Amino acid sequence: MQIEVLPLAPEQMKQKVADETQLGFGRLFTDRMLLVEWTADKGWHNARIKPYEPFMLDPATTVLHYAQEIFEGLKAYKWDDGRIALFRPEMNARRFNQSASRMCMPEVPEELFLDGIDKLVELEKDWIPSAPGTAMYIRPAMIAVDPYLGVKPGDHYYFFVILSPVGAYYAAGFNPVSILVEDKYVRSVAGGTGDAKTGGNYASSLKAGLEAKKKGFDQVLWLDGKERRYIEEVGAMNMFFAYGNHIVTAPLTGSILSGITRESVLRLAIELGCTVEERLIDVDELFADLRNGKVTEAFGSGTAAVVTPVGTLGYKDEALQVGDGGVGAITQKLYDALTGIQTGKLDDRYGWIRIVDAA
Structure with a gap:
């Protein structure tokens, strides 16, 4: 499909952040966006890259009432050689x-998904930060835009992509975070939408997240929705636990997201000499293993944060330090390996990198 590039007037251009160390996450957006439409009679059509601007939506728009919405998250990196x-x-x-x-x-x-992102990122390449720990966050999304009240799939959709130059997802950067295991609220169950990247999953996590922050924790770790017994995932990360060189993570049972960074971590861990296991993780057994020192490290993985060390795990009225409370050796190696490939510091032996623009 041909993607039309609409003109960008000088007054539509935004001012870039001078100090890239102050970018934060998800607050600043570039000058342009990709927009493609789908209708039942035409299919995908009218692909264009246009100035970044608000949508004009009817108050009856389907997405506002019935939550037909999905999204993705990935990053573009500016390498030292300009690529x-x-x-x-x-x-x-x-x-x-x-x-x-x-x-x-x-x-x-x-x-269309890949070419649209390539073209948009290439046009906005001057927005990509180059300071350590920074990147261009890419948010593809789709919404139903029919002005119609009625529970049924829409007949008109917007697929769009916006870009945001970002720093670290967590304010503390690559430092241990504290995680609270949630035993009251449930985010998803097998057969629901937990393995889809849709906004409702995140909306349902907000209350538990706010209550965890009041208790001094950074994030919530969910238990399964049926028995409230087995470890699943953190809102923005899949979780891993290291027993020495043996790494354990929850299986993909239909209620958690199939993380791209998760799959990359599992492959890299084997290359680093670890063994990996996907199995149900009983929360009581996990905390018993934390008390007796069997669990030596815990970390999360996700596009936004890449690899995040966990220094403290809380459950009910107990908070336990993981290992020495710092960044574990395996966590550090995985972070270095992943970010090294992403930023071009290490060779990509897996074919994971797609080059957008060769300088």
Whole structure:
């Protein structure tokens, strides 16, 4: 599909942040966006890159009432030689379409997904920060835009992509965070939408997250929705626990997201000499293993934070330090390996990198 590039007037251009160390996460957006429409009679059409601007939506728009919405998250990195790299965007395209299928939305052709992002990132390459720990966050999304009240799939959709130059997801950067295991609220169950990247999953996590912050924790770790016994994931990360060189993570049982960074971590861990296991993790057994020192490290993985060390785990009225409370050796190695590949400091032996613009 031909993607039209609409003109950008000088007055529509925004001022860039001078100090890249102060970017934060998700607060600043670039000058342009990608927008493609789908209708039942035409399919995908009218692909254009246009100035970044608000949508004009009817108050009856379907997404506002029935939450037909999905999104993805990936990053573009500016390498030292000037090239721009994306990390495993093909997997984002496939997961996006898995989410679309679950939410009864049209699938986006993978070529359109990837080419649209390539072209948008290339046009906005001057926005990509280069300070250590920074990147360009890419947010593809789709919403139903029919002005119609009635519970049924829409007949008109917007697929769009916006860009945001970002720093670290957590304010503390690559430092241990504290996680509270949630034993009251449930985010998702197998058969629901937990394995789709849709906004409702995140909205349902907000109350527990706010209550955890009041108790001094950074994030919530969810238990399964049926028995409230087995460890699942953190809102923005899949979770891993290291027993020495043996790494354990929850299996993909249909209620948690199939993380792209998760899959990358599992592959890299084996390369680093670890053994990996996907199994149900009983929360009581996990905390017993924390008390007796069997669990030596805990960390999360996700696009936004890459790899995040966990220094404290809380459950009910107990808070336990993980290992020595610092960044574990395996966590550090995995972080260095992943970020090294993403930023071009290490060779990509896996074919994970897609080059957008060769300088």
